[in-house]
Amino acid sequence: MWGFFFIKNMNHTHSAFWENLYDIGDIGWDLSGPTKPFVEIFNNLDLLNKKVFVPGCGNGHDVIELAKKGAEVYAVDFVEAPLLNIKTNPDFIENKIHLIHSDIFEVSNNFNNQFDYVFEYTCYCAIDPKYREKYRDLVYRILNKKGKFISLFFPILKPEIDDGPPFGVDLAKTLEMFKDKFNILEINQSINSIPKRAGNEVLVFMSKNG
Template sequence: MAGPTTEFWQNRFEKNETGWDRGSPSPQLLEWLDSGELKPCRIAVPGCGTGWEVAELARRGFDVVGIDYTAAAVEITQALVNSQGLKAEVIQADVLTYRPEKKFDAVYEQTCLCAIHPEHWFEYAQQLNQWLQPGGGLWVLYMQMIRSTSSEEGFIVGPPYHCDINAMRALFPEKSWAWPKPPYTKVGHPNLAHELAVRVIRR
């Protein structure tokens, strides 16, 4: 399998080499929640990492399932949820093979796609399509990590992998997903890159 292994991510968490972690929920998630755009429902958080978003969603009354295939991430997320007296399901699973017991109303995708090697993006997009019920929302932050020299020479560098918006439109095509019109909100990120915040709807 191309891209980082489970051992790679386990090592990062064990050594606390998690530079992508803000230490709090994403400001964009808070904006979506505070504005009332994202309302309590059954929601998945793939690649949940240290669990800030899982805990925030649980605190706000969502039926939330956090998914990560690294044992350390699952343990950290579960500990955070427990420490706040919240209820959430946190499972260790590979998002490329995971099958939920029932479909989700929403998926919050923040750091999973950009952590998966692009060779597996199409497979992951198919998974998200299968997880969501028709009309369900994919609340996504597309990582913009442009590395000019490597990109110009055709190298695939990451994680995080650059989620070019044209590639994202091909990955989540209009025939299956309804996109809003740009421009999309730019969200600053700790690693000096930024994300594009978009909500796309499964048709």
């Protein structure tokens, strides 16, 4: 779906799988610029000095955009190459962007209750569906009391059981699972997706429910 080979015998839950894709330049998911539906949100939020976590940030186009808006961005990926690409991006803002080379599930407890926002795009679908509750719990753990989870869930038209990554996102099931710990504030499918992803993604805003 992203146009890369599914490499058998390489476990996508391990960084080596993704490292290889960066090595061979098979990064069909990368849109070479910030996520369009997010840009509108970034423009409408007061992000100055807000702490933002971007899981599985890849080459960090959203990270750069968030930093330009004054946010303090924590960009996390378990592959080093994209983090280095962020660092050498001419728009890199050193005192605004924190590059964290880590598995998202292993970020330190110092991150607990720290973040005003988590912006998610194509990390959730990169993760094996069996770890999705763990992902939800991570987001819950790191957001502060008033924090918001803003996710562009993709691909919602793909069955979850099919081969991945990307793994399909069953929206109803996903919302049900998040509802255990989050309030669903808004679901929006009228968004300016790029043409090849139109109808296959949905923007969801959530807040912690406790």
